[in-house]
Amino acid sequence: MAPRSLAGMVATPGCIAFLWAYAAIHLAHERGLDPAAAAAISPIPLFSTFVLALAAAVTASVAAALVHRVTGRRVGATPRLLAYSIGFFGAVMVLFP
């Protein structure tokens, strides 16, 4: 599979993982439960949340690529799950700034 196509295949799991991880870390920050790694990354919560969520996205993307390599199964792009994740992320950011 072409690298560009592989990147497209893992984009949805990566993006969904980013949105959920970002929302979860943001909610934890709102309740004063910052992950220990957050303060080590940056004193600015926006930046540390972004980096941690990006790490979650990379992990999910690598896992999706490994599943494809080992089993031959393509992790399908799931527009509906992506749409729900976008809605959840938006709701969390609007309701818990």
Added chain:
Amino acid sequence: MSGALLRTVEHLHGHLAWLSTAALYHPTILLRRPRRRAVGAAFAAAALITTTAALGAAMYPAYRAQLKPAIFASSRLLGLLFERKEHLGVGAVVLAWAGLALHLRARDQDWDRPASRAAFVAFAGAAVFATLAASMGLMVAVHRTFT
């Protein structure tokens, strides 16, 4: 960053925010049709929103030190609006790049329908988030900016 440079970056950031918001609607509209090619529009939109976010990130430490306390002191509602805008902007950037990657995959895989649909969903989400972020940013900028 000096005051003059901050003001310049702030203005650039504000104008680019609206430009990239408009740019994100272009691939959104094109990709409603699954077999439509929109690589140029998708790449331009992703690049523009990323540049906008990078300028915002460059100003952010100065915003936290100089503007945020004053904004919250005068209006908690506006302060919270600005906090929302930052997170929605991050979401818009990530969704724009995901949309581009999904569109390229759909094109390479003989118009893989789920990927094509997911690209549309990602760009639509990015466009909505960018619209909200730009609107909230404008409301705060009307109230207070770098001096």
